[in-house]
Structures are given as structure tokens and as C-alpha cells.
Amino acid sequence: xxxxxxxxxxxxxxxxxxxxxxxxxxxxxxxxxWYQQALGQGPQFIFQYYExxxxxxxxxxxxxSGHQFPNYSSELNVNALLLGDSALYLCASSxxxxxxxxxxxxxxxxxxVL
Amino acid sequence: GQQLxxxxxxxxxxxxxxxxMNCTSSSIFNTWLWYKQDPxxxxxxxxxxxxxxxxxxxxxxTAQFGITRKDSFLNISASIPSDVGIYxxxxxxxxxxxxxxxxxxxxxxxxx
Numbered sequence: 001x002x003x004x005x006x007x008x009x010x011x012x013x014x015x016x017x018x019x020x021x022x023x024x025x026x027x028x029x030x031x032x033x034w035y036q037q038a039l040g041q042g043p044q045f046i047f048q049y050y051e052x053x054x055x056x057x058x059x060x061x062x063x064x065s066g067h068q069f070p071n072y073s074s075e076l077n078v079n080a081l082l083l084g085d086s087a088l089y090l091c092a093s094s095x096x097x098x099x100x101x102x103x104x105x106x107x108x109x110x111x112x113v114l
Numbered sequence: 115g116q117q118l119x120x121x122x123x124x125x126x127x128x129x130x131x132x133x134x135m136n137c138t139s140s141s142i143f144n145t146w147l148w149y150k151q152d153p154x155x156x157x158x159x160x161x162x163x164x165x166x167x168x169x170x171x172x173x174x175x176t177a178q179f180g181i182t183r184k185d186s187f188l189n190i191s192a193s194i195p196s197d198v199g200i201y202x203x204x205x206x207x208x209x210x211x212x213x214x215x216x217x218x219x220x221x222x223x224x225x226x
Contacts, residue, residue, distance in 0.1 A: 042202050042216030056212040100164050105156035
């Protein structure tokens with residue numbers, strides 16, 4: 001049973017560039033959430049996708065956008081990169097049952113913006 | 115960004131000792147999750163709590179969902195060197211929202 005997978009593992013970009021990160025959810029899960037984790041901090045919620053639509057969004061600018069595909073995999077896109085976007089980007093998948101939403105994380109993508 | 119109050123921030127303990135950490139919030143939560151994160155890796159789920167007062171164990175780990183629904187604690191018994199890492203609590207606010215708010219983390223170091 002494959003867990004949550006993310007690609008790439010590491011990425012280096014320069015300011016102003018655009019980046020796309022990918023996530024495949026755990027088998028049987030239909031919901032994908034994205035988080036940003038700065039060094040020394042807890043993860044911060046970016047948004048959640050369900051049924052190919054953004055269901056909820058955290059306090060992140062419109063430069064952060066996403067997509068969910070029919071197979072439940074997801075992409076996170078960040079435009080016009082800033083130095084402050086350097087962080088570990090985590091994807092979490094879940095299957096909400098009886099109101100219970102237990103999220104399982106992938107290994108993350110380390111993004112460095114120079 | 116929004117984060118839960120988690121304490122202690124860090125702790126050094128001797129191998130074999132018990133450890134306790136907790137999270138508190140001003141908001142009512144309907145779910146508490148506890149994770150462990152090793153450097154450069156994603157958080158690994160340890161325990162999930164869904165009801166106020168619920169007490170759940172996973173091996174040497176025990177966690178409880180506070181009666182007020184505004185706090186949770188995690189205990190680790192008889193710590194071993196591989197318990198080293200950062201422990202995070204995460205809460206989901208009631209009424210139902212889909213995002214989790216994470217604690218600031220407890221960094222645990224175990225001295226052999």
C-alpha cells in the first residue's frame with residue numbers, strides 16, 4: 001500500500017520564476033491538502049482539494065494555486081517566486097469518513113529560492 | 115501564521131524516562147492529531163483523537179483529547195533514543211473546517 005508520494009524531492013529556483021510541485025495521495029484517499037513549513041516552524045495550511053476543486057484556502061496569496069486531477073493526484077503552483085517562499089512543501093492526503101479527517105503526509109519537497 | 119501553543123518547546127531527557135507534552139488553544143477543536151517529524155522528512159502520524167475525553171494509546175505513546183476540547187496532551191513512556199525528533203500537535207476547528215492548525219512543536223532529545 002503506497003503512501004503519499006511527492007516530487008521532486010528538492011528544487012532550486014530564482015526569484016520571479018514559477019514552480020510546480022506534485023503529489024500522489026495514499027491509495028483510497030480522495031482529498032489532498034498542501035502545507036508550507038518554514039524552518040523551525042509548524043506546517044501552515046495553504047489549501048485543500050476535493051473533487052477537483054479547491055475546498056478551503058489558508059492565508060496565502062493568489063500566487064499560490066493548485067489543481068486536482070481525476071485520479072486524485074494534485075499539483076501546487078507558485079508564481080513569481082520570492083525569497084520567502086523557500087520552505088518544505090508538504091502534501092497530505094485523507095479520506096473523510098463520518099466527519100473524521102485524518103491526514104497523512106508525504107516526505108515533502110524542499111524548495112530553495114535564490 | 116496561526117499556530118497552537120505547544121509546550122515544552124524542547125526537552126532533554128534520560129533514556130527510560132517518561133515524557134509529557136501538551137497543546138492548548140483558545141478555539142474549540144473537533145479533532146486532534148499528533149505527529150513526529152524527523153529532520154528533512156514529512157510528519158508521521160502517531161495518534162488521532164476525535165472525541166472530547168478520548169484517551170488513545172499506540173505502543174508507548176498515549177494521547178488524550180481534553181474535556182474542554184481546547185487542549186490535548188501526549189505522553190511517551192520509557193523513552194528510547196529513536197524517540198528523538200520534533201513532535202507536533204494539529205487541531206481541526208469546530209464547526210467543521212478542513213484545515214489543520216499546527217502547534218509550534220516540541221523538540222525531544224534523549225540522552226542514552
